[in-house]
Amino acid sequence: MRLPGLPGATAAVPEVMSVSDESDRSMVATICPYCACGCGFYLEVERGQARRIIPRSDHPVNQGALCPKGWASLEMIHHPERLKWPLRRTADGWERLSWQQALQILADNLRRIGDTRGPDALGFLSSTKCTNEENYLIQKLARTMGCANVDSCARLCHASTVVGLRRSMGSCSVTNPLSDLANSRCILVIGSNFAENHPILARWVLQAKEAGATLIVADPRRTPTAWLADQHLPLRPGTDVALLNGMVRHILDQGLHDRDFVQRRTTGLEQLRSSLADFSLARAERITGVSAGELARAARAYASSPASAVVYGMGVTQHASGTAGVEAVANLALLCGQLGRPGTGILPMRGQNNVQGACDMGAMTEFYPGYRLPEDPRTVQVFGAAWGSTCLPARKGLTSMEMMDAALFGTLKAMYIVGEDPICSHPDQSRTRQALQSLDFLAVQDIFMTETAEMADLVLPAACWAEKEGTFTSAERRVQRIYRATDPPGEAREDLWIVSNLARTLGLNFPYTDASSVFQEICRRVTIYKGLVDLGDFGGFWPCLEPGKWNEILHQDCFPTEGGLARFLPATYCPSTQEPGADYPLLLTTGRKVCHFNSGSITRRTPSLLAISDHLVVEMNPEDAAVLEIVEGDRVWVKTVQGSASGYAHVSGSIPAGVVFMPFHFPATNRLTGDARDPISHIPELKAWACQVKKEV
């Protein structure tokens, strides 16, 4: 058995994705189902069971490396708690159904509520863990039913990126490949703890550092990412816009900007300049808590290096001013001309393996596939003709945050949630719970009985990534194929099968036989995917208009805007509404830990990850802990105006005094966060909430 990229492999076997030998073993190439880096590995399958993971040493993203979550992905496939049959809630508990019954119930309810209340009474949440093909079909299902309310968990992580970067430079993705970070001479990381959440990035960042690059990390906590940094800027939570504005103003004052780039490729510098009239470094220092000297040093390093990149994450996006944060990042990069060349760029680090693809496929209510605006008459015309539908909504519907509002108001009556767990992932859990309870009908499709599925009227068992075919689009816009390695457990089915059959039960035109027939349609209808007909071993990048031809680096000559210029957008700093006070003296910020993933529905069921970390920690500074007489390991209660939750104290000098950190992988954390959100992108504020901590007595 010889396969490319195996340790000890001697000959490359081109185009071979699955090889069997005499012992009934086969190797199936796949892409990691966790974060959006898109690392490649093989699954070794023996007698229908996935036995082993072998990282691909020839894969351009991970080069044979793999993080602990990647290794642990095997444990979800044959997990005993996998959902195996369609289930209906009854007074006596869950009742097992046949697929025909389940699809009929789902179709009847969607049809009944759609007919009596109108299609706007329906809400669809698509899954960023599903393939591009499945996301395309889910949004098509919603829209061909006349419903504009289709969204995904991209709302919770990078909605502000999609909106903000599009407004300033016409495209809303990573501009340069992840591995291109190795060519950077200065890397500014803001609000991203990639060392824990996208560990493979450390490889490329450290290569750059080894070649002499400066690494600057802005994060309230001294994270493992900050450990790698030459300069750590420990800003107060929620002050990213002030930090970036201060740096931009300093660069303008000192004349460190790239005048030629600004003149040739941008508009709006004067508006930006006047918007920063009162944003001196001294003011930035007062707001952020980072000294003016440190800010000036970081600004100079970024502006004056021959190739600087910005990596940012949810520390920038998950704020009530998330869009302003993203626009401030864009301003900095545009001002210094750090775009369109190797080693430069803006890299928003996406969380889910296919969140980029879900956005590309129109699983965000603002966009039809390929980021076409619903308000543009040509969009509805094109997709109406393609799908044979006359009732496509020519407007934006409700975001996932607004769907919860509408459910509470009683205008949204039914939801079909695919592969998402809003109870854990949405802010203000008691409100989310109330919202879902007030629905007439809730259907959840997932691989496990999640906290949200527990509330459903109908639960549909889905196949996991190793049990289906399709494509994932990683954070760097790399579209890669996955292959079916094993059969789903029990009667679980691929989401593609479920959605197609549901659509047919509803009498809609879904003539798809498999993932490749859907992908062919995607290549025809989504311009940026047009040339991606042959994905080869390691996929291809979008935008790709002709087979085999793509630019790994965006914005080299012009921006995809009208006129080809990028715009400076004044980013207004809004102080957080959550200032700590007498009742709630500490500031709670939420985030991630290396051995868990998002809502935790998978990793909290993975024994080898639980062995490393199995409980909710509440990280706090030794000073705060001493005042509250809390020591390491104490059980503590954290309380905010929204609710309270308990966890175990971890007393650490890595977190500044006055700040408390909790990962959101455990359901308790989002009992504490509230319903503030960004007015433009509707991304919730998840990073700064006033709280109090008490030791449990």
Added chain:
Amino acid sequence: MPVYVDVGRCVACHGCEMACSVSHQGRSGVFVQVVDDLVGVSMICRHCQDAPCIRVCYAGALQQEGTEVVLDETLCTGCGLCQAACPFGLISGGTRPFKCDLCPGLQTPLCVTTCPSGALSDGPFQAVAGHFRALAAQKLARSGVRR
């Protein structure tokens, strides 16, 4: 030849632990110790040239083979003396001891290839020292270049 860790590169992701345990029936010979919530140190058998574990093993289950310290589980009595003798605490498993076997059959131990940040390396002492020497020299050279 043991595996070396560059603590400046380790991001304490536990990838090496997981890779080791997945490839050794759930037992890991690598332990990522996080010191002061800051520094990740991957602790892996040093394959000592004058190994205390070999000296205390009266059953001959631990043997020096070239540059490696090899454990033969079939000879092991489970007395636990090796675990007490290891100055680094890198033999684990109680009555069923386990330690780094440098992944027989693989060119490079899995912990080394799996490390996302490239913090682990293996090879002869001289090669590893040479690598670190070259890095340090580059750093010194850069500090002397006028910008």
